[in-house]
Each structure stands twice: as C-alpha cells, then as structure tokens.
Amino acid sequence: MAATEERTYVGASVPRKEDARLLTGQAQFVDDLTVPGMVWAAVVRSPYAHARIKSVDVSAAMQADGVVAAYSGSDLAQDWSGSLPCAWPVTEDLKSPNHWPLAPDKARFAGDAVAVVVARTRVQAKDAAELVEVDYEPLPAVTDVEAAAADGAPLVHDEFGTNRSYEWKLAAGEVEKVFADAEVTVKERYRQQRLIPNAMEPRGVLAVPVPANGELTLYSSTQIPHVLRTTLSGVLGMPEAKLRIVAPDVGGGFGSKVDVYAEEALCLALARKLGVPVKWTEERSEGYLATIHGRDVIQEIELAATAEGKITGVRVNLTAAMGAYLQLVTPGIPLLGAWLYCGCYEMQAYDFTCVGVFTNTTPTDAYRGAGRPEATYAIERVVDALARKVGKDPVEIRRLNFITEFPATLVSGLTVDSGDFNASLDAALERLGYEDVRAEQAARRDRGDAKQLGIGFSTYIEMCGLAPSRILSALRYGAGGWETATIRCLPTGTVQVVSGTTPHGQSHATTFSQIVADRLGVSPDDVEFLYGDTAVSTAGMDTYGSRSLAVGGVALYHAADKVIAKARQIVSHQLEVSGDDLEYEAGRFSVRGSPDRGMTVQAAALEAWTAHNLPDGMEPGLSESAVYDPPNFSWPSGCHIAVVEIDTETGDTRLIRYVAVDDVGAVINPMIVDGQVHGGVAQGVAQALYEEAVYDDDGNLVTSSMTSYLVPSAAELPSFEIGRTVTESPTNPLGVKGVGETGTIASTAAVINAVLDALSPYGVTDIDMPASPERVWRAIEGARS
C-alpha cells in the first residue's frame, strides 16, 4: 500500500461483519434451503473396501413409502459425459482411473457410492436406501500405502497392473557428491497418519433444474463454485453457461471442500433426469467415509551436514496414498510440499521423489496446509535429529543454518521474497522465557519427577498465495492461479465488492471491507461483499492455499486503483484542473494548494451515474474490475515453540504452553489473523497428539465417528501465546502473505519435537503420530528395557 495512503481500518481489529448473522442463526447453509417440489437423495455405500458388484436390486426400495426413483451405477452409466475430474495430472504418464459418481462394477473403498434412492422426504430416502440389495463379491483389499506399493499387492484398479499412479522427481545441485562428502548424515523415517478434515458443516447439495431450457442451479457447500461450474458441466455434458453454482454460507472446509464430489454430479444428474429439485445432506458418519481425507504419507528424509552441523543437502522419498481414486487435486497434494523440504535453511543439494499409490481407502486430497505441513514436519524433525547427532541445542542448529539474505533462492529453486527467521525465533524465545523453561526441565529431571517437560521448535516457511499461473502450467495443473475482484460504486455512496474467492469462515467480508474502506474513504459498513454465486461473481479461482487475501485481496487493491483513476478523471473534468494537480487522500481529491476545492470518490460515483457531465468519450458508471495473477508465491514464516508435560507413568502427554510468532507480512485485521493462527495451531496439535484415521485389516474405517476419532476441544489446549514479526511482502502492494495455513504447517513438528525432547533422557528418538498415551508409554518402556 502506498506509503502516503492513510490506514484507518487496515491494521485494526474491526469486529467481524459476518458474526451477527452467524450467531443469530440467520446464516443460510445448504441444508437450510428448501424449494418447492424438492425431493431427497440417499446414497447406498459399499460396506466392503473392495468388492465386485454382481447385482443391484432396487425393487424393494422402489416399493417403499415416498420413493420416487432408485438407481444403480449401471443404471446411470449413460448420464455421464465424463469422469469426476482430476485437474492435476502431475506427470505425463499419470495413471488416472475413471471415477464415476456411482460405481458401476466395483466398489474400491468402504463408503464408495454404489446406488442412490430418491424419495419425498429425507427420512423416507434413508429408510428406503436400506432396502437396496447389493450382491457383492468381496475382493482382497489393501489400505496400507507401503503394502499397496509392494509387488503382489491386491490391485485397486486392475487395468493399470500396478497401484503406482505416478513418480515425480525434483533435484538440484550435486546430490551424490554432497552426500558422499558429508561429514555427518542423519536419516529418518516418518509417518504422516491419515486425517479426517471434520468441517463443522457437513457437505450438502441442492440441484434445481429448469427443465424447459436445460438450466441447472447447484447449491453446494463448497470452497470452489467457479471450478465446479467448469468441471461439472463436463461431467454432465451440458453447456457451462447453463450451469450456475451457488456456495451459500459454508461452515468450514479445511480443504475438504476443494473438490468435485460424486454427490454434486449425482444430484445434478437426478434433477435433470427427474425434472425436480434434488437435495442431499451428508450425515457426519457418512462424511467420514465420503469426504476426502488428508495426509497418509510415508516420508524418508536424509540430511548431509558438516561435523559442526551446517547442512549441505537433503534427500527425500515420499510414498503417498492417493486412496481409491484421484479426486480434484489428489496427486498434487504431496507435491505442494516438494520445494519445502529444505525448510528455511541454506544448503547446496536437493533431491525429492514422490510416488503416489492407490489404496482401498477414501481418496486423499487437500487438507489444511496440503503438503506443506508434511514437509515442515520432516525437515524440522530431522534438523532436531541432526542437532542431537552433532551435540547442539535446537536453537543453535537453526541459527547456524538459517537463510539470512532476501530475496533468497531456495536450493529447491523457488525465490522467497522476504523474511527474517532470526527475528521470529528471537521473539518466540523471549516470549517463552526459554532459559527459565529449560531450568525447570532440568530441575524436574534431577528430581526424577513423574511429570517431565519437553520443549519443541518449529521454524517454518510456507509457500502459499496459490499461485502464479505460469508455475502452475509448469506443474501440469489444469487451471490458472489468478483471482478477480470488482468494485461497484453505487450512486448513493455505498460500495459493492464482488470477489472471485469465496469464504467458508475466513472473514472475507470484514477484511476486504477494511481494504476498500481505506482506499475509497468510506466506512467498512458501507461496503457490501458479494461472492459465491457464479451468476454474481462470474469468474474466480476460489478459496484454498491461503490465497484469498494474498491473491484476491491484491486484485481488489488493483480494482480500487482503477476506480480512483477513473474518479480522478471525472473530478479533474468537473473542477477543471489537471489530474496531476489533484491530491488524493482518504477518498477525497483536492486541488493542490487549495484543499477546500475537492470532491470525494462517492460524489464522483454519483456524477458517473447521472453521466450529465463526464469527459468526452467516457463510459458512464464507476465500476471497475481487476484480475491479479501473482508473479510469485507468498512466503509466511515464523517460529513456534511447544512445551509438553509427559506423565512418564502413564504416557499422558499434555500441551501446556504454546508460543507462535508468525511473519505473515502486513496484517489487515489482527483479531482475524489471531483467530486463524489459533485454529491452525489447534489443528496441527490435533495431528501431533490426537487424531488418526484407522482402517482394520479388512479395510473398514475403525475410527468411524467422533467417539473414536479424537478431535481435541478447547479443554485439551492451553491458551496460545501469539506474537508477530512483520516483513511486508515486496511482491504485492498490500505487503500481505496469507495466514490460513500457517498454524497447521508449523505446529505439528513443534509438538512432536517437544515430546521427543521430554523423552530424550530415556534415549527415545522417534515416536509415531499421534503421540497417544500408549505410544508414549511404550516408548518409555521400550527404552527402559
């Protein structure tokens, strides 16, 4: 933002505009929508992880009360023009199976959709779905990613003759030489357990047809209305222009709603076929099977270093579970971390390989951080392992290896525009009182207390603000990474903002209003935010990858530039002064030297609307759009420190302090940024200590509800201690970097490093996630024996 411009609202904790509606129940989620003539769909799902579908008999279901229609996968085979899409074929020879909304021949994971029943009420549909008789021939299943990659494993897709979907490599520097010359190497193996996203609002779909002209409107709890319009028109074989997607209020996603789901295509096809609106609302336990999962990657990472601990190179091998099908960006998720296994450290050689593998499980896809938490976890843990090996404190090893000059080109090839890693480390250490906590830890160790302390660090860097379109092209991603914004100055002084990104909890309306308010000199209350309906926001790339502000917010900034430029021409014309003689501040133009002569943007908007006195040739109206394609990713960084207390008799592990110092660039609304950090940290701590999706040997999801899948609550978490350092991004005029994923990216490593620090007197150097009490107790027992 230009230095001369006043920042009245930017930087202030303006209360959220969204809250009144949400807190008083006036929000409209998909499940709140009812339209005349609406019928309900219920999906019949495979109880087997892998089975041939020998026959499907819907006749009993058809006889049930209220049933309108019932179909098997083969009944609907002619309704699809294309498979559910994978938009990111990461290699030319990627093995990408057809993925039909209803499986016609084989079920490939427990929960795979095999039939659908449509009835007048939701309960009737659910009851009738139980009457569909499917004759399955169970087949051998494989749910473990390494077992699936091995020779002789049951094949998820027979036609490929292998479960390996792709192998992807990235290398830089003289890897072999660096490792051959290394004075010290450390090699570790980590398991990124499978996670279930658990958005507060389950998914929901309502498809409304206009049979007379073939139009369809899809209301969906989605993060990506624009991508849905483009992709679903292909699945349905209908003109994209006749498909309208509406994402109304969306209650969270964490990436799980960046997808094109079977139920979306299914309800559209049913609405088209039956000529009536069709609705489906996911049940929570159904969502555990039918909504994508996250992580599920085996990581091998090796560092080369000098005897002193100066890192010279890193080598990484990933085996990443795709699940049974490739969802929208499944293969690309582990690769979003491909450049970050060097962390924020200087080194000369880099070697990364990822193998994507099909398993008989729910497909994986984007889950908060998507590839980058995994990368951060691996590099931050292995750096601690190096510190142990060379006898250095975790702080010391990090300082020794930090990149300190910016812009900095990472060994992996991307350029970090700004940062100051020592500054956030210093701030976090001070906030923690590092020496005091170390002293307390030593005292407990000396006394042999049952409860021991551990301190863990994560100095992370994150590549977000997705993404420069040319880089996406090089990565074979199927779309661009630009974003749109429109500002409409209405004649009576208020402003409409139309955004291509769509919120599902991020406070777009508040944050964007603050930016516009400062730029155009209006109150944030005078800015209305429109989004999430492809008939209103006609173009956009939607919401994921911490991009809404860092890309969409910048588009908005540029749209404001255009509004101001046009308003300047109008004012210049009306006041009969040269545009160069007009000063602009806080929404008002004034004549240089005679500040009383002037005109506001709002007044110019009225003039633009009446069009009574505009410059020759100027089009009426003051409404401007901008599309921003970022020239680089954005690069948040920071230092998180976790302190855990471990009951060594039981293994009970509690997070007792958490310090997060983030550099997310310029901050528009500190309260909202703090909220993002809190939620992100909680989610990363959840991976470290609580959550794990577990399949049994037959491929059933054992952790099938919130009783056994342990999402932590506020009671399990300490009050987070939040700090910030700021290096504004020089890449964009707002100086922002994005904050939606930082907490999740940083925190998992910090917590596990703290657990291992607490257990270091026992000689424990590894533990699987989540570090459950039993795992921790067994690690201690194993070390004692």
Add this chain to the structure above:
Amino acid sequence: MIPSAFDYEVAGSVDQAVELLGSSGEAKLLAGGHSLLPLMKLRFARPELLVDIGRLSELSYVREDGGSVAIGALTRHHDLANDPVLGSACPLVAYAAGLIGDPQVRHRGTIGGAVAHGDPASDLPAVLLALDAELVARGPGGERRIAAGEFFKDFLETDLEPQEMLTEISVPKIGSSGWSYVKFNRRAQDWAMVGAAAVVHRDNGTIVEAAIGLTNMGTTPLRASAVEQALAGAGAGAVADAAQKAGEGTHPPSDANASADYRRHLAGVIVRRAVEEALAR
C-alpha cells in the same frame, strides 16, 4: 444421524411408564437420552417405542435417608455434582458426576440412565460398585432392591427386567472414609479409558477396608478384589505393591485408543493414585 421410525409416548407416572414398557416388544425408556439417542441415530439401536420419562420430576431428588443418601433416578449429573447433601455425605458421587462428558451432557444425562445403560466405560457404575450402593427398581410386580454388585451383568446388560424401571439409587454416607475417583482419558469429554473409584476406611494409620471400583476394565464395572484384599489391614506403605494387582481378574477391551495390556498397566497406576488420594483426604 437419522434414527429408524419409532413410536413415542410420554409417561405421566412411574406406573404408567412400567405399563408402557410392557406395551411393545422393544420399548426403551428415554431419560436424558445421551446414551440412547446417539445409538439410535447411528441405527445401532432401533427401539419400536420410546417411553419418555423425562417429565417425572418426582424422580429428581437427593435426600438423606438414615445412614444413606437416596438419589432419584432422574437426577441429572449437573445436579449431583452440585448437591450439598451429597457433597457432605457422599462426595465421591458428586465429584465423579462432575467428570462425566461435557456440560451439555451433564445438564441432560441422569444417574438412572447412566446406570441402567450398563456401559462399563461410564463413571458412575464403578463408583456405585465401590460404594456398595443399592438400586431400586419398579416393575409390574412392584419394587425390589438390587445390590450394585448384582446389578451389572454384561456389556450393556443389567439385572433389570424388560418391564422394570430404575427409580432410586441409594448410596451410604461415607463419614470420615477417604475417597477418590481417578479418571484417565485423552479428551475431557470422553468416556474413561480406565477409571478407578476408591473408598478407604482408616483407623490410626491402618487401612481397615478399601473398596475399589474399576471403570472400563471389562464388560461390566469391576471391583479390584485382589487390591482390596492386599490393602485390608495394611499400612500406607503397602499401597504401591497392592495397586500392582489392579489388573488381576480383569478383561479390558482393546480399541483404537488403548490395548488391553496398556489398560492393565494404567489400572495399576491410577488405582495407586486413587488410594493415595483417598488416604490423603
């Protein structure tokens, strides 16, 4: 999240509830609903008839009854946790009730529902077992009293007949005995991975008698009999060794959260802690 179809009746009295229970093959009483309704929503339970006893306010009480405290079966956990009579005469029940679930559960769930459900992972059954509580049931043939030790038969199975309804729980006043309930779980709102209730009668530094109930160490709540025997007549110095016997005779479950072996280990640790805490009270 959508139950199968069921009929619903509101009982105006205990007698009417008992009568309604007999009117359908698969009738279930609905009290707080915090165990039954989740099972129904997952269609694991499919009763034909729900008999709502939630409006029988006459069954919500805590009162002194000679050497005992009588607790109405519909008394909610939140009310138990904050009841002054229980707080002074049998604080173990109040304390354990305050650890159940989360505030919403405690404001809806009832002691009778929790006990009649017969879930060995619930906190109150082991507490009642350690207290040698008595349970009062009403059926078509009238009322009977059942010792807690006779009540829990198997996983989610109790001594209650299909047409019987639990009306009252009677716990002894524990006087100067030490007490404790130690609950081990990963999340505050969860069922216990393992729990231990202890009531310890002391005399001059000697343990006269210790009663210890175990949560989630088998298909029913259990008494840690081996520990109790080892503690009878012993001094505080015997506690650590005695607690090692906590796993004897137990058959704890293995699940995604904890293996049976680990639960046996935990039982040893938390029984020791429970007895030590009881002795310190």
